[in-house]
Amino acid sequence: MRDQMEKHQSWIYLGFISAGLTLGAYAPELTASFDRLLWPLLGVLLYATFTQIPLLRIAQGATDTRFMIALLVGNFVAIPAFIAIMLLWLPLPPAVLAGVLLVLLVPCTDWFISFAHLGKGDTALAIAATPLLLLVQIIALPVYLWLLLGNEWFLLTFSTALLGAFAGFILLPLALAWLTECAAQRYPSLERTTHRLGLLPVPLLALVVFIIAASQVGSVLGLHQVLAQVVFIFIGFLLFAGMLGKVLGNAFKLPPASARTLTFSFATRNSFVMLPIALALPEAWQAAVVVIVFQSLVELFGMIVYLRWVPNTLLPDRA
Structure with a gap:
């Protein structure tokens, strides 16, 4: 069931976004109270997602040194420089620029594994890489935003709302997931429960984007011209990520499966982990939320192309 949901998640999210926009446009009185549900859903979503990341195996993930160096260079040097x-x-x-930066600067730590697996990458490497990617991006993101957006953003990051969102919806679920993994090592029944939590991210994220679409329909309509611009930015980013994966895969002499994993890491971004940050921004910056959701949809349809392009054309098996 989980595999089927992940395989068709692009269409699931598109359906829920379309339903949210329709409901928000024609029955706004029904969506007025939806915001109350958003934060609890985000908290559970992030906790369930983080429990699927092997947080206790950061040290084990560093065994393939060449891959990890290529991964860090691509995600935290080459991609920020390109942006x-x-x-x-x-x-x-x-506000739109902030959304673009929030979503493109941080690599994915969830469906990246699924797409790497479906795209004939090295799934074990993908799993090992995720805790390291999460740790580095938490440290690096504020620095990148300060450098690219200036002092106004630097002051904004110390606002109570933003710090509260970061602590309550990223650090707290992360800490709880780590404690859950520690406990699961001692109690097999808890380990089975943790595995079942892997069923939750797709339906929960579908509900989250439904609520955002319903409550932000006015912003979506007002930003339609801007979204027409950023769609080319997001498509261009996917093309750049693919070529970067090939270049670094060759430069570090990685086998094709490892190079594919590298490429899927570069192409997938941590969109919904950034949602709490965007939602906590002042009202003048709320367009960032729409941009992040829009990017995730572009990315997911881009992955449908990647699943054929990367293993068959860009990085085929060597003869």
Whole structure:
């Protein structure tokens, strides 16, 4: 069941977003109280997702040194540099720009594993990489945003709402997931329960994007011209990520399966982990939420193309 949901998740999210936009446009009185459900859903979603990340195996993941160095160089040096260069040609409103940066600067730590597996990558490497990616991005993201958005964002990061969202909806679920994994090592029944939590991320994220679409329908309509611009940015990013995976895979002499895993890491971004941060921004910055949800949808349909392009054309098995 989990495999089927992950295989068809692009269409699931599209359906829920369409339903949310329709409900928000034609029955806004029904969506007025939806915001109350959003934060609890996000908390459970992130906790369930983090329990699927092997947080206790960060040290084990560092055994393939060449892969890990390539992974870190690509995600935290090459991609931020590419995005910084893109900023020179992006005449975007600050809130939209913040959304683009929030979603593109941080690598995915969840469905990246699924797509790496479906795209004939090295699933074990993908699993080993996720806790390291999560740890580094938590440290690096505030620095990147300060460098790219300036002092206004630096002051904004110390607002009570933003710090509260970061602590309550990223650090707290992360800590609880770590404690759950520690307990699961001692109690087999808890380990089975943790495995079942893997069924929750897709339906919970579907509900989250449904609520956001229903409550942000006005923003979506107001941003339709901007979204038409950023869709090309997101498609361009997917093309760049694919070529970067090939270049670094060759440079570090990685086997094809490892290079594919590298490529899927570069192409998938941590969109819904960034949602609590975007939702906690002041009202003037709320367009960032719409941009993040929109990017995740573009990315998911991009992955449908990646599943054929990466293993068959970009990084085929060597003769």
